[in-house]
Amino acid sequence: MEYSYLRSPTKMDILIALKDNNLSSLRDIEELTCRRSQNLSPVLRELTKQGTVERIRRGQYKLTTRGKLIAEKISETLDYLEFMEKNRDFFDSHCIKSLPRQFLESLDVFTDSKIISNKINPQNVIDFLSEMFNQEDEFILGASPLVTLEWSRAITSAATKGVTVKLITPEYIIDEIFKEEFIENTKKFFYAPNAEWFVNSNLKVGFGVTSHAIILGFFDKEKRFDILEWLYSKNKKAIEWGIELYNEIEKESKKLKLEKTQLHSPA
Incomplete structure (x- = not known):
């Protein structure tokens, strides 16, 4: 199973952005992640192949069920790391x-x-x-x-x-x-x-x-x-x-x- 999203800030940003926004276009994801479309597009294709993101009509994206579970856990982990660092x-x-x-x-x-x-x-x-x-x-x-x-x-x-x-x-x-x-x-x-x-x-x-x-x-x-x-x-x-x-x-x-x-x- 592919876990490369754990080592990719761009993948994590996309997953978290889609977690809080049920259906998003590439432009939406650009705004949510503060990343350019040329950097996002290949990563979105990879996430789609991995089965965590689904591309639907009119070029919009959403998380799959598995993607939602992964995004939730990543979000919780990042919150926890921030909490531990803030109170180090x-x-x-x-x-x-x-x-x-x-x-x-x-x-x-x-x-x-x-x-x-x-x-x-x-x-x-x-x-x-x-x-x-x-x-x-x-x-x-x-x-x-x-x-x-x-x-x-x-x-x-x-x-x-x-x-x-x-x-x-x-x-x-x-x-x-x-x-x-x-x-x-x-x-x-x-x-x-x-x-x-x-x-x-x-x-x-x-x-x-x-x-x-x-x-x-x-x-x-x-x-x-x-x-x-x-x-x-x-x-x-x-x-x-x-x-x-x-x-x-x-x-x-x-x-x-x-x-x-x-x-x-x-x-």
């Missing part, structure tokens, strides 16, 4: 390889995501994350290698409002949530019937998934979790990706069960 500093400075292989290989679901970052004023990032969890949602699924007071308040508030909340943290976080500044939120969370907490000592990534968005964070190269930079997306596929990631990690986690004597009475 983020990916180069974080340990993204900590993701399970199947999830690392499907990071293209974050192509339309944005980076939430503000190292000049870190509180802005923390406030953004808290606001995300304070919205009306059906569920919150989260995994976090650390805990902040704002985060604790946000997830506890959601749990007490009836939102299904499931969290995964390393075991050392449990000592943190029983400290004075967290204890009241901890009580409320564990008394909420729709809230569950799991422990996983091998947690190497942080993320939060709701019914409307996902955030994804990583450890930096110094092996410190970076709470100040996150990928944020409202893409449905990214949210589904996050749900699958949560379920995968939960399988390897242990549900935390606390005795009532540890909680005393709810606040």
Whole structure:
């Protein structure tokens, strides 16, 4: 099978142009690709021979069914490459390889995501994350290698409002949530019937998934979790990706069960 279009910018430009325009003349393709007809014509003939482009009456062109599938995949790949290049500093400075292989290989679901970052004023990032969890949602699924007071308040508030909340943290976080500044939120969370907490000592990534968005964070190269930079997306596929990631990690986690004597009475 011929795959030469993968090595030809002109072929890729033509396929992408025809993907977004069902029926196009040579002049249309010239305008869409910013290429001259004398350069386009031989390539169009080759694509026709390969069965990805069909020439119909009056010198117009359209993609075949196979051509549409190929053009869609090329377009997705180019978008992903652009996304990775645009955010190269983020990916180069974080340990993204900590993701399970199947999830690392499907990071293209974050192509339309944005980076939430503000190292000049870190509180802005923390406030953004808290606001995300304070919205009306059906569920919150989260995994976090650390805990902040704002985060604790946000997830506890959601749990007490009836939102299904499931969290995964390393075991050392449990000592943190029983400290004075967290204890009241901890009580409320564990008394909420729709809230569950799991422990996983091998947690190497942080993320939060709701019914409307996902955030994804990583450890930096110094092996410190970076709470100040996150990928944020409202893409449905990214949210589904996050749900699958949560379920995968939960399988390897242990549900935390606390005795009532540890909680005393709810606040």
